[in-house]
Amino acid sequence: MAVRRLAETQPESFAFSPENHAWAEREIAKFPEGRQASAVIALLWRAQEQEGWITKPAIEQVAEMLSMPTIRVLEVATFYTMFHLEPVGTKAHVQVCGTTPCMLRGAGDIIDVCRRRIHAEPHHRSADEAFSWEEVECLGACVNAPMVQVFKDTYEDLTPESFEAVLDAFDRGETPTPGPQNGRHHSVPINGLTSLTEIDYSDGAAAPVTEPMSAPAPARSEPAPAEPSVAEAPRATEGPTQSDATAVAEAEPELLTAAPDEGADDLKRISGVGPKLEGLLNSMGIYTFAQVAAWTPENIAWVDDRLKFKGRIDRDDWLGQARKFAAEKSGR
Numbered sequence: 001m002a003v004r005r006l007a008e009t010q011p012e013s014f015a016f017s018p019e020n021h022a023w024a025e026r027e028i029a030k031f032p033e034g035r036q037a038s039a040v041i042a043l044l045w046r047a048q049e050q051e052g053w054i055t056k057p058a059i060e061q062v063a064e065m066l067s068m069p070t071i072r073v074l075e076v077a078t079f080y081t082m083f084h085l086e087p088v089g090t091k092a093h094v095q096v097c098g099t100t101p102c103m104l105r106g107a108g109d110i111i112d113v114c115r116r117r118i119h120a121e122p123h124h125r126s127a128d129e130a131f132s133w134e135e136v137e138c139l140g141a142c143v144n145a146p147m148v149q150v151f152k153d154t155y156e157d158l159t160p161e162s163f164e165a166v167l168d169a170f171d172r173g174e175t176p177t178p179g180p181q182n183g184r185h186h187s188v189p190i191n192g193l194t195s196l197t198e199i200d201y202s203d204g205a206a207a208p209v210t211e212p213m214s215a216p217a218p219a220r221s222e223p224a225p226a227e228p229s230v231a232e233a234p235r236a237t238e239g240p241t242q243s244d245a246t247a248v249a250e251a252e253p254e255l256l257t258a259a260p261d262e263g264a265d266d267l268k269r270i271s272g273v274g275p276k277l278e279g280l281l282n283s284m285g286i287y288t289f290a291q292v293a294a295w296t297p298e299n300i301a302w303v304d305d306r307l308k309f310k311g312r313i314d315r316d317d318w319l320g321q322a323r324k325f326a327a328e329k330s331g332r
């Protein structure tokens, strides 16, 4: 990775266009008070789109808008190679991945094309200032190596010939179709699928081409979500279904219709219970440590069945934890 410094020659000032300034204000407003710095990458990116590169005055302007020390914005701009610290080609700035997988798959040949067609050295513009190039670290498309990124898009599975065709298209003022340049779709195996062959991987959603691979499983046999949504929670007032009546009648734990007058216990203190799960338990009528501590194995099975991730109660020892918290609460 080359040392990334600001360009020696800088403009006097920077200002967002009225349209971009209004956009930036909306972007900043998306974050809670005190967290405006979260908009730093978005604002820097918009500044780059406006100017073509990141200038020192732009960094200072973004820092002021976000109430950040200038050095913090400078750190972001100089860390990410997506930010250009000097003027780049007007038609294309080519970032060639030179990390090991791409280099093993021919990135050196792609760099040779850059040297011949753009400039012998990186970070220099072509004679007509339409193109520039640089070598960067892994851009996350290793499975489609070698690849380059041009502004927002990536061009993958390149050969020197297909890369030259991409450059030709940019030179004509076109935006060539991003993605693999050898005809394969995304990163599906180049020699054809060996599994999941029922799926249509052509453009668009990966929709099954014939019948669904399997009919949706009944809700109770579906894999349990890590954090079930509160919307799924059976409410205490809804009661069991007719078919469940017998089993539930024998195993239903003590349920409350509302939190006790002294308030509900903080069930999130039980390891494994998060805010969503606490809401789910409350909606079932479970509000206190004492309720949980009193569960029998049949009660656990009843609750397990409704939480849709069997085994968690035993695995995380909810009862042991609940007994401890209930004892703490009663002063024992």
Ligand code: FES
Pocket: 097, 098, 099, 100, 101, 102, 103, 137, 138, 139, 140, 141, 142, 143, 145, 147
């Ligand atoms: S090594 Fe080139 S994209 Fe990862």
